[in-house]
Amino acid sequence: MNTLINLGYLVAAALFIFGLKGLGHPRTAVRGNLLGAVGMLLAVLLTLLDRHIISYEWILIGLAIGTAFGVILAVKVQMTQMPQLVALFNGFGGGASVLVAGAAIIVAVLHSRVPSTQMTVSTATSGLIGAVTFWGSLVAFAKLQGIISSRPAKIPVHQLWNVLLLLVSLGLGVLVVLQPSAVAWYWLLVAASSVLGVLMVMPIGGADMPVVISLLNSLSGLAAASTGFVLNNSVLIIAGALVGASGLILTSLMCKAMNRPLSNVLFGGVGATTIEAGDIYAGKVKSTSPEEVAMLLDGVQRVVIVPGYGMAVAQAQYAVRDLANLLESRGVEVLFGIHPVAGRMPGHMNVLLAEANVPYDKLKTMEQINPVLEQTDVAIVIGANDTVNPAAREENSGPLAGMPIIAVDKARTVIVIKRSLSPGFAGVPNPLFAADNTLMLFGDGKQMVVEVTEALQTG
């Protein structure tokens, strides 16, 4: 029976791999996700046959409560809120690992078995990673949801506290390994790691969230894998390793897209300071009106729209879609240029535009769109700032130095839709706003796009 269950677990693990493989293309992605879900269902059903389970009442209650909340959250969430939902789910995964490992060590001690070193070490690891994931994710959720300020928050000698808490956690981990029967060590470890999780994410500001969410995603996987070592269960190890790898890849992609090492994102505190704009804007910024933009768009061949987090905030994706459709109906080629860190999580803009029914083959990556921009009549920037800041190319120091950008300044005309000249998250002034070929359309993102569309229709 046990062998059969374990074989079944391997089938579930294989389904996870096929599922992730399916996510490699939009055409196969829905099926891929379903394969993953089938794998999970299989793993759950097999576990219910496990001989250790003698009572099902609490299981049914737990499953019912979890399913209800899960369904409500998944159905009610708006696409703009996806980053905070994923953060929350990450946290729950990490939290579950902490509790499962905690229960496992109690059971092992209870049966007066001497737990193996593998078990004690991995229990300590689960507690540490899981608690950091849980609390870090809750802080990320609170920041993204606006429950607490998304600005970086630091305490005096912040990094020293982080190092200290990590050392304390590791020390407590050693005690868990040496004295597994003293369960208190484990919960102290969890407590110290919890504070570490909070302190780790507090100083990270809004626009660095794509990195943090990716990292927490990876950690939630590693916590699950670690719990797999506690329980000696291969499906947990495999699934956790897959997710750990996935999160790590995304983390590294996000860091590259900002040209900042992970340590700088975690400890750099970018976004806490603002550099004075000085006179780079003085007398050079040209303001425009929706009517003027509509005239500009009349008779052009190619328009590239570059969205940023501001589009999500303004819920402007449908208005943008209407403008794109209108332009296309007049024979204009409309493309979208999406920076890897646009928005608050990897792929955030793509999901919003997909929600508004923009076909995915119109969404171009930074590498794809930059060569095209030189032969583009009009580039429209909506709610993006740092990701289109040409200063990133020239500066040698500062938060944007060397960051790859979407080169909208190469287009013949650039329209920037923005409320004011205030700097983006990096706190650096944007010379794009003062460039000769840039026109500023000041106002609410959605409102302005709607007015441009109306002016185009009537004009």
Add this chain to the structure above:
Amino acid sequence: MDPFIAALAIFILAVFVGFEVITKVPPTLHTPLMSGSNAISGITIVGALIAAGEKATTATTILGVIALVFATINVVGGFLVTHRMLRMFRRKD
């Protein structure tokens, strides 16, 4: 083979499989990738089910049930919201 080394080998090989498979996911699907892989990391549900059902002590049952609620939210919510997102991606028609 030492069971720990066997488990570690599984872990390391799975990390490599993960790198191979996930590098091929296009940026446009990165959000669903994250929520979908996140749902997979809810596999801890397996451990939560055992802890909630083995009736070892009251403490472990409580820990197990809370873990089960967390993991179930993670799994059910994760797969469902990923499905919702992926159905929106369409080609030009």
